[in-house]
Amino acid sequence: MRKEFWLFLSCGVFFVIVTPVYWAVAHEVTGTVALVMAMLLFFMISFYLWFVTKAIPERPEDRKDGEIAEGAGELGFFPPYSWWPLFAAMAFGLLVLGVVFGWWMFIMAVPIGAICVIGWIFEYYRGAHAH
Incomplete structure (x- = not known):
């Protein structure tokens, strides 16, 4: 580093x-x-x-004297595919459009965005990728 x-x-x-x-x-x-x-x-x-x-x-x-073999092993956790970032981005886009076009759209986008963020956070607690 x-x-x-x-x-x-x-x-x-x-x-x-x-x-x-x-x-x-x-x-x-x-x-x-x-x-x-x-x-x-x-x-x-x-x-x-x-x-x-x-x-x-x-x-x-x-x-300077480091060997390649010393760096072998597990590098970290890399998550599999997820659809939640796409839906969270669409909810954020709806939220921004709500500021432009009308507060009713903004108010509608807040719970959708909250559901998307909660789903994104807790996606590893259920389903095929549960820990």
């Missing part, structure tokens, strides 16, 4: 340097805000990687 941390941190520092230069040359608000947001996102990811680096032991990829 240390290499990833330094990679994202250096990208964030790059945007710290580039953003004022862009503002001085272009005087354009939209691009400057986009560069500031990119800088903040890179710093947020680098903070997360720094925090995770302290919490986990050193990985074989981080050492």
Whole structure:
């Protein structure tokens, strides 16, 4: 994780340097805000990687003498297919359209979105993929 941390941190520092230069040359608000947001996102990811680096032991990829065989084993849990993200996205789209077209649609979309999010959260507690 240390290499990833330094990679994202250096990208964030790059945007710290580039953003004022862009503002001085272009005087354009939209691009400057986009560069500031990119800088903040890179710093947020680098903070997360720094925090995770302290919490986990050193990985074989981080050492110069690390062997490929040391990284063998289970890599993590990868969920199978799920339809709930599609329905949650459609409910969110209905929610946004409700703000545009009428509050009655917004009010109708809130319980649909709640059902979709609850189904997405609890999909591994029942059915073929239950734990």
